[in-house]
Amino acid sequence: MVYKNILDLIGNTPIVQLNSFDIRESNLYIKLENLNPMGSIKDRIGLSMIENAEREGKIKPGGTIVEATAGNTGLGLTLAATLKGYKIILVIPDKMSKEKVDHLSAMGAEILMTRSDVEKGHPEYYQDYAERIAEEIPGAFYIDQFSNPYNPLAHELKTGPEIWEQMNGNIDAIVLGVGSAGTIGGLTSYFKKVKPDIKFILADPAGSILKDYFYHKEFGKPGSWLVEGIGEDFIPIHSDFSLVREAYSISDKEAFSTARKLLREEGIFSGSSTGVLLAAAVKYAQQTKKPENILTFSCDTGNKYLSKMYNDAWLEENI
Ligand SMILES: Cc1ncc(COP(=O)(O)O)c(C=O)c1O
Incomplete structure (x- = not known):
């Protein structure tokens, strides 16, 4: 096949x-x-969250996707974004493995490294940082796997x-x-x-x-x-x-x-x-x-x- x-x-x-x-x-x-093609369970949600954002008009052609990710969601999102022509910016805590980060860079994702040793609410906490970046860039969409309903829905369906x-x-x-x-x-x-x-x-x-x-x-x-x-x-x-x-x-x-x-x-x-x-x-x-x-x-x-x-x-x- x-x-x-x-x-x-x-x-x-x-x-x-x-x-x-x-x-x-x-x-x-x-x-x-x-x-899975990028090597993790997160490929499923990368595709699901991007396709549904397109369907709901949250990302437009040539737009930018922003995510806070430990790596695997970033890889899944980057794969779907690459095939669909979107730019991708990923905020990654610095404890994550070099292989994941190198893989993301090789695929053309923009990486913003942040601290692993701070908790939610701190400006350098990876999720708070990603949300802020998405607000600052025109036409950017913070895909936010932590609140995006198409993350669990990928597993339900x-x-x-x-x-x-x-x-x-x-x-x-x-x-x-x-x-x-x-x-x-x-x-x-x-x-x-x-x-x-x-x-x-x-x-x-x-x-x-x-x-x-x-x-x-x-x-x-x-x-x-x-x-x-x-x-x-x-x-x-x-x-x-x-x-x-x-x-x-x-x-x-x-x-x-x-x-x-x-x-x-x-x-x-x-x-x-x-x-x-x-x-x-x-x-x-x-x-x-x-x-x-x-x-x-x-x-x-x-x-x-x-x-x-x-x-x-x-x-x-x-x-
Ligand atoms: C590398 C990795 N990321 C994430 C998850 C958890 O997935 P979720 O984000 O759906 O809770 C797992 C395990 O299930 C995992 O091994």
């Missing part, structure tokens, strides 16, 4: 069974979002139905992380319609406030973590925890070693957040009352982390 252009290759990612993790009698599956169909409805639990909360928001809306008793398991990097918020509806001061793309220091508005039954907090060290095991033993080359999800999936599988069919995601490709968690010297220095 020949595709019309690269955007047609977004989504419809395969699901693979994992065989080397200690999960008792359960089955563990992983949906390979790393195989595509990711959810794909999972349901690929698993033939034989699925008990989904283990997932929260960054912008688009995935959890969209999958919750979809699965409430087809299988409202499905269990969502929240996988959260240690230092993020989401696990405490889920259990206690309150949280203390956020810590810091090295895993990229998931975990938050606030509650994103797309968050919907109504299907979440349990939450696990996973250290950077455990996330990195789990992602490295996934590569060494299963040949699946994923990023650091996948290590968080998979470590949580294994913990969950080890304590279920009955065997379950458990699905998680390879959220992005390991290529973006060769200088970090796949680099022994970096690991030694940082863990």
